[in-house]
Amino acid sequence: EAGVAQSPRYKIIEKRQSVAFWCNPISGHATLYWYQQILGQGPKLLIQFQNNGVVDDSQLPKDRFSAERLKGVDSTLKIQPAKLEDSAVYLCASSLEAGVVSEQYFGPGTRLTVT
């Protein structure tokens, strides 16, 4: 079974530039998560989708971050404009069930460096 795919794996941009990340969850998984993980910290949930609807985006900095999951399958996360403090690993995860907290499967992440 294919795992969660993410691209790109690494990205270096200058502050004020834009960047987009892509995630393809495990086939059939209803729930998709985007996390930001800063070095030495635990993952911070940015947004959670259930199929193509948003369940929780309370910690998403909506002035610069946006995400969509148009067909309830793959998803994109965008940052525009980027700030130095956005340097982090962006993890995408998916879980099979909707409505309950269950095992999450993570992709390899995108390591973003903002200079």
Next chain:
Amino acid sequence: RKEVEQDPGPFNVPEGATVAFNCTYSNSASQSFFWYRQDCRKEPKLLMSVYSSGNEDGRFTAQLNRASQYISLLIRDSKLSDSATYLCLMDSNYQLIWGAGTKLIIKP
């Protein structure tokens, strides 16, 4: 007080020893608890769920103490391959909250 707290470590433990660490939480209404393992520069992977009755998987035992609001992870007969960061995850006010992780180093 943080919603979820973990001792960051590192815990330096000789191979074969038993080690335990906790994750404390502030929201008494939390219902779902998990331990994840994260290797250096890798993604987190589920180690085990934590049930009210506790659960055991080989050398690993997880327990929930609702009265004192913490979950624990016990690793027996530790192996070099157990070296990793252990993250707790729980739901809090319908949000998913992760601990910052406890770093474990197993030494030969």
